[in-house]
Amino acid sequence: MLSLSQLPVGRTARVIELNASRPVDQRLLALGLLPGMRVKVVRVAPLGDPIAIEFHNQCVSLRRAEAAEVIVEEERGADGERLKTND
Amino acid sequence: MRVALIGNPNTGKTTLFNALTGLRQRVGNYPGVTVAKKSGLFSLADGTKVELIDLPGIYSLAAQSLDERVALDVLCNHIADTPPPDALLVVCDAANLLRNLFLPSQLAELGIPMVLVLNHMDEARRRGMTLDTELLSRRLGGVPVVPCSAVRAEGVPEIRAALAALRESPVKASRVAWDAPVQAAVERVRAAIERDTGKSLQPAEAQRVLFDANSPVLERLAWPAAKREPVLAEARELIRKSGANPFAVEALRHYARLRQALAGVVSEGGAATGVTQRLDAVLLHRVWGTVIFVAASLLVFLSIFWLAKFPMDWISAGVDRVKDAVGAMAWLGDKPMLHSLLSDGVVGGVGAFLVFLPQILILFFFISLLEDSGYMARAAFLMDKLFSWCGLNGKSFVPLLSGYACAVPSIMGTRTIEDPKARAATAFVVPFMSCSARFPVYALMIGAFITPKYGAWIGSLAMVGMHLLGLLVAVPTAFVATRFFLKVRPQPFVLEMPRYQLPRLRDTLWRMWMNAREFIEKAGTLIFAITVVVWALSWFPRDAAVAERVKTGYVAEVAARENIPVAEAAKRVEAPAPEPASPTEGAPVNPLAAELDHRTASAYIEDSYLGRFGKAVQPVFAPAGFDWKITVGVLASFPAREVIVSTLGITYSLGEGAEAESDDLRGAMARAVWPDGPKAGTPIFTVSVAVAIMAFFALCSQCGATLATLSRELGARWAAASFLYMTTLAWLAAVAIHQVGLLL
Numbered sequence: 001m002l003s004l005s006q007l008p009v010g011r012t013a014r015v016i017e018l019n020a021s022r023p024v025d026q027r028l029l030a031l032g033l034l035p036g037m038r039v040k041v042v043r044v045a046p047l048g049d050p051i052a053i054e055f056h057n058q059c060v061s062l063r064r065a066e067a068a069e070v071i072v073e074e075e076r077g078a079d080g081e082r083l084k085t086n087d
Numbered sequence: 088m089r090v091a092l093i094g095n096p097n098t099g100k101t102t103l104f105n106a107l108t109g110l111r112q113r114v115g116n117y118p119g120v121t122v123a124k125k126s127g128l129f130s131l132a133d134g135t136k137v138e139l140i141d142l143p144g145i146y147s148l149a150a151q152s153l154d155e156r157v158a159l160d161v162l163c164n165h166i167a168d169t170p171p172p173d174a175l176l177v178v179c180d181a182a183n184l185l186r187n188l189f190l191p192s193q194l195a196e197l198g199i200p201m202v203l204v205l206n207h208m209d210e211a212r213r214r215g216m217t218l219d220t221e222l223l224s225r226r227l228g229g230v231p232v233v234p235c236s237a238v239r240a241e242g243v244p245e246i247r248a249a250l251a252a253l254r255e256s257p258v259k260a261s262r263v264a265w266d267a268p269v270q271a272a273v274e275r276v277r278a279a280i281e282r283d284t285g286k287s288l289q290p291a292e293a294q295r296v297l298f299d300a301n302s303p304v305l306e307r308l309a310w311p312a313a314k315r316e317p318v319l320a321e322a323r324e325l326i327r328k329s330g331a332n333p334f335a336v337e338a339l340r341h342y343a344r345l346r347q348a349l350a351g352v353v354s355e356g357g358a359a360t361g362v363t364q365r366l367d368a369v370l371l372h373r374v375w376g377t378v379i380f381v382a383a384s385l386l387v388f389l390s391i392f393w394l395a396k397f398p399m400d401w402i403s404a405g406v407d408r409v410k411d412a413v414g415a416m417a418w419l420g421d422k423p424m425l426h427s428l429l430s431d432g433v434v435g436g437v438g439a440f441l442v443f444l445p446q447i448l449i450l451f452f453f454i455s456l457l458e459d460s461g462y463m464a465r466a467a468f469l470m471d472k473l474f475s476w477c478g479l480n481g482k483s484f485v486p487l488l489s490g491y492a493c494a495v496p497s498i499m500g501t502r503t504i505e506d507p508k509a510r511a512a513t514a515f516v517v518p519f520m521s522c523s524a525r526f527p528v529y530a531l532m533i534g535a536f537i538t539p540k541y542g543a544w545i546g547s548l549a550m551v552g553m554h555l556l557g558l559l560v561a562v563p564t565a566f567v568a569t570r571f572f573l574k575v576r577p578q579p580f581v582l583e584m585p586r587y588q589l590p591r592l593r594d595t596l597w598r599m600w601m602n603a604r605e606f607i608e609k610a611g612t613l614i615f616a617i618t619v620v621v622w623a624l625s626w627f628p629r630d631a632a633v634a635e636r637v638k639t640g641y642v643a644e645v646a647a648r649e650n651i652p653v654a655e656a657a658k659r660v661e662a663p664a665p666e667p668a669s670p671t672e673g674a675p676v677n678p679l680a681a682e683l684d685h686r687t688a689s690a691y692i693e694d695s696y697l698g699r700f701g702k703a704v705q706p707v708f709a710p711a712g713f714d715w716k717i718t719v720g721v722l723a724s725f726p727a728r729e730v731i732v733s734t735l736g737i738t739y740s741l742g743e744g745a746e747a748e749s750d751d752l753r754g755a756m757a758r759a760v761w762p763d764g765p766k767a768g769t770p771i772f773t774v775s776v777a778v779a780i781m782a783f784f785a786l787c788s789q790c791g792a793t794l795a796t797l798s799r800e801l802g803a804r805w806a807a808a809s810f811l812y813m814t815t816l817a818w819l820a821a822v823a824i825h826q827v828g829l830l831l
Contacts, residue, residue, distance in 0.1 A: 062582070
């Protein structure tokens with residue numbers, strides 16, 4: 001288990017939990033980043049922050065500090081695999 | 088019939104709005120907030136007039152952002168001049184349906200009839216998706232579902248028909264089936280609010296209070312924390328006991344319901360076509376992405392800085408031509424005041440705001456391209472780190488950059504920043520960017536006092552330094568303002584990276600036109616008024632005795648110089664211009680008469696209310712080394728800083744045609760000495776005075792158009808704060824520089 005902000009680029013993980021009382025996590029929930037959802041870090045901005053994540057067929061950028069309380073579990077061997085719509 | 092258009096950002100909402108309403112649009116503001124209120128009119132087949140209100144693009148009703156709050160307030164009838172709509176037109180991106188249905192699922196709680204529009208059907212088809220709209224409609228309680236492609240104007244008549252049908256039989260979307268504990272918790276909160284505050288809330292609002300930590304809805308309720316907290320804690324505990332997180336249960340429940348609703352509705356495909364991924368691989372690449380970004384920024388900047396000069400010159404030339412035409416009107420010949428009012432006040436005032444149009448049009452051309460194509464979110468992604476530490480965000484980049492050309496369009500351009508805090512801070516610091524109107528001041532001072540003394544290298548360095556000075560002040564200003572002064576909730580910088588799309592010329596032209604029109608209507612009148620007022624201050628009282636005195640003095644001076652009788656000197660001064668030697672030489676001038684004119688103009692401005700005021704406040708600027716002429720120049724430049732050069736031209740008796748590059752003005756300034764006082768006989772313009780003047784102009788709020796735009800975008804208080812802050816800072820900097828210069 002690690003924070004989404006620590007997930008290396010190109011890796012896919014499964015969302016374990018968010019800190020839903022934070023506004024940023026609530027925004028992510030509204031966008032459909034729910035526990036159990038697969039999420040991938042697609043890239044990091046040239047200056048190291050923010051990061052771009054992909055989930056449910058959409059790409060969203062957020063700052064590392066904002067991703068910090070999204071707890072994920074890395075999926076081994078799922079590198080580069082496309083995320084399914086009906087995840 | 089009043090209909091609200093609502094949907095997620097990047098769903099093509101604006102294109103649909105334009106397709107439905109055409110030219111019949113109005114833009115205003117919601118009272119008290121800086122969110123733009125756009126509405127338009129169209130008719131249904133049966134002749135019913137529909138007023139379409141374009142609500143801000145939002146992902147959720149959570150009311151965290153100002154946009155979300157305004158949307159919720161309109162829908163719940165809390166905005167005085169905007170009654171709630173009779174129906175909702177909810178726009179969804181057909182290619183990302185699940186996420187886009189979250190908002191309508193929340194909206195169903197409001198019980199307002201709705202039509203679901205599935206936009207971007209062309210994109211969905213390209214991905215090989217098929218959508219069973221009938222089935223989706225049934226699953227959502229029978230609401231009409233209209234497939235549409237607004238860019239191709241497909242589905243627009245069907246939307247009109249669906250609204251007409253909705254008028255006959257209003258269909259509401261089915262609400263999510265809340266678990267009993269959640270339902271009970273919402274009810275408990277609603278009842279407690281009614282009991283404690285006497286206000287009856289809709290369930291949708293009570294949900295916000297319950298589901299969101301510290302919801303802004305509370306600000307309106309005036310529900311004492313001592314009563315509120317136990318109720319909310321208890322209600323949330325009720326949900327927790329049922330095994331759910333009270334802050335997450337809403338999203339989980341809606342999404343679970345939507346997954347079921349979509350089963351069998353969306354078939355196949357859904358995966359992006361890969362174009363966006365491939366483009367992102369280049370455009371967001373560590374090296375290439377940065378290079379392309381810098382190139383794109385340069386293009387935008389040069390277009391505003393350089394390209395806009397041509398139409399701006401045409402406008403200036405046109406304004407001059409109109410001024411000449413006014414001057415040529417025979418009946419004005421013996422009414423110099425009316426002549427000056429018409430040409431310098433009225434025509435000049437119109438010109439003063441028209442001249443901003445080219446830059447506004449060009450900036451919004453690029454902003455529209457950047458946003459509509461989807462690149463703006465990428466640019467913000469690339470740049471965010473540079474700005475986040477001082478409280479701004481990646482979207483501050485474009486306005487700050489274009490601020491180096493002109494603050495007016497740039498402040499308007501801060502509308503692209505969703506976060507109200509970052510937006511206000513960006514708009515507040517944009518006027519510090521060294522706009523092109525400051526350049527003539529730098530050119531004049533550096534050309535007259537720096538380069539001759541220290542050489543071209545130091546001169547160029549000084550020029551670069553002056554352009555950086557504003558930025559050096561802007562950054563800490565933004566840092567302090569966002570940290571300590573802006574009492575706005577911080578916004579998460581969660582930014583959707585939308586699919587790349589080809590921008591449509593029609594939408595681009597539309598946006599350019601709407602912004603230009605708004606500027607003329609709202610800021611234009613203010614700029615015009617400022618110009619006329621300053622004209623009046625520099626014209627009146629215009630006592631004829633002043634001209635007489637100057638003439639007598641000048642004639643005596645000529646008589647003494649030429650060693651001729653006074654009467655002869657007077658005749659020479661008054662002599663008509665000689666015949667031109669050849670027709671190509673232009674208007675002939677009697678040099679003595681021209682000199683008298685210049686001296687008279689100088690004496691008039693010295694005697695004007697502006698001149699008297701300048702002399703009266705000169706002591707304030709004395710610590711910066713400014714004499715009364717510089718002070719009058721500074722004061723006259725408050726409506727528009729570029730006026731300084733021509734004002735100095737007048738006060739130094741060179742006529743108003745003086746230019747920054749002219750040796751006449753540079754020479755006259757270099758020769759100027761203090762007439763009396765402790766420094767009598769020493770030059771007024773030392774290097775430290777010249778640098779102090781430049782620093783003053785770099786930092787001071789000397790632009791009526793900027794203040795008018797700030798006031799329009801953020802409110803009059805912001806404009807006043809900007810004026811006081813910048814002007815104080817400019818004075819401090821000028822004084823500090825001059826005083827340090829004196830010590831050296």
